[in-house]
Amino acid sequence: MKRITSERVLVQFGLLIVAAAFFVTTFTQTFTPVDLGQSPMFFPRIILVLWMCLALIGLIQSMRQNTHTTPISSWLRLSVVLIATLLYTNTIASEGFFLPSVLFALVCLPAFGRRNPWLIGIFALAVPGSLVLLFNHMLGMPLPTSGFTYLF
């Protein structure tokens, strides 16, 4: 039972499901009628069938073998970095580059074990600040700015 619910099996199963879902959508999209070989879905279908076959073999292999994935050292650290990274890449466009970068550094550095508040503060301000200075004000290739000011 443990082997069937392992992380490796779940990932292989997920890959199989994703490929199958995409394969199903190839029949729901409509295109100009042409020869089979020239259909826009001809090549993707071949690839998706191969993907499904490989995912199935991978799934069977994972269920038969007793290989373990390297354990996560700290779920908290991973979750913090993962969420911070996703929020960061999602908010740059709306909130500008500088503020999300400062916040990201303020969250990420302690997550990776840094505890010196001065060092964290200086890094969080200096790295994004120098990039804004370089791109927006020296090179004239602006990074997104916040709604508060055009300066950063």
Added chain:
Amino acid sequence: MLSSLPEAIGILLSFEGLLVLVLGTILGITLGAMPGIGSTVAVAIVLPFTLTMSQAPAVLLLLAVYAGSVYGGSIAAILINTPGTPQSAATCLDGYPMAQRGDAGLALGWATVASVVGGLVSAVVLIFAAPQLAAFALQFGPIETFSLILLGMTCIVSVSTGSVINGLTAGMIGIFLSTVGGDPILGEMRFTFDNWQLYAGFNLLAVVIGVFALSEVLMRASAPIRTVSELVKFNGVKLPSLAMWKGRFRNLGKSVLIGNVIGVLPGTGAATAAFISYAEGRRSSPNKENFGKGEPDGIVASEAANNAVTGGALVPTMALGIPGDAITAVMLATLTLHGITPGPKLVEDNPTLIAAIFAGFFIINLLLLPLGMLLSRVAAPILRVREAFMMTAIVILCAVGIYFVRGNPFDLLVLGGAGVVGFILRRQGFPMAPLVIGMVLGPTLELTLRQGLILTDGSFKAFFTGSPIALVLAVTAVIALAFPFLRSLKRKTP
């Protein structure tokens, strides 16, 4: 190509040309020296910034970072016993014991000279071999090109690290991602689900950086925090005298040869070359009993081979448009992003660019000697930079780089998504190089398949019965694909 050499030298000697060569080598050595960054991440970080440059300087910058990072890896390997790049792992075996003995400067001296010789010879191999191979490949039509790409993909996947099935699956995911967006012949939209942001497909760069650089940050976040190793006493690089080289030239020559041959083979990589060369050095060296205790032959074998791979790996990339490993896949992506179509016509269509790349690669390897000596001293304190600062800076730089390319916020979402998917897949042992290679070669594979089907009136069988070259390539592809399975079967049979 030779007739374009004066123009190419003009590009190299321009301010921009010289700047990218020097700056790229410095960046490469510095990033390569940082443990865990590696050549692929180093090249991926720099890649977006090349998009504002013209074609030749952009490719040269990446080549300089590539060659520099391979050398830079040896600095960390020797001074803190942690290879900066995987290809420098073999250097640790003798480099660190030698440094512990108080000869860190000399150990780096051996590594520097061996790296420069390996890199220079590989540049010569690249200059002579790539145009010949490309000239032969010019006879290829769509059918032969299809078989060639198929061969390239099977070779790469069949030598993937870890599970072959995982490598093939990653390759399929990459090819599938390349089909999102407009159909190459009819222009009709596929898998866009009425999202106009997907009409042009996924941004290759965002995916490349996501699966390599961002996923690396997440991998580090999931692993125990690394402690910073103590530095051994180091007062700068000390080059070995000519007398010290006596009896070691054979080992150097053999290592360079191993590196070049392995480099040309798709998918093997510099780490494999370094270990094979180290093993061969240990087998044949007159000082074999000293291997592992700080023997210069061990450092020479590893460093000459891993730097010799750089030029060798560029041969199939430049001549056939088939990347040999993750780094050359990123290089190929760069060419595509700059509007250059990789493949046999690359040399014929862009003689000046190719001449500049080849001559530039030679200069980069020459620059490794002075810059390596200078930077080893400067790079030593960099080795003590904490992981936290390095990882945070990588994410910020990746975001800047991606936004910089098209100014499209959607690319940042793709970057984040690719990072998370890359992390999940890497944790389960899926190699990321086949995914990128699939994404780069996928469009050509589809286009040539469909063009071939038009030429043969829809007969797939005629692909192989009508063209001997295609048949040979297809048979080789099948052998390459079957080889790892046969090898594992043989291992299981008592």
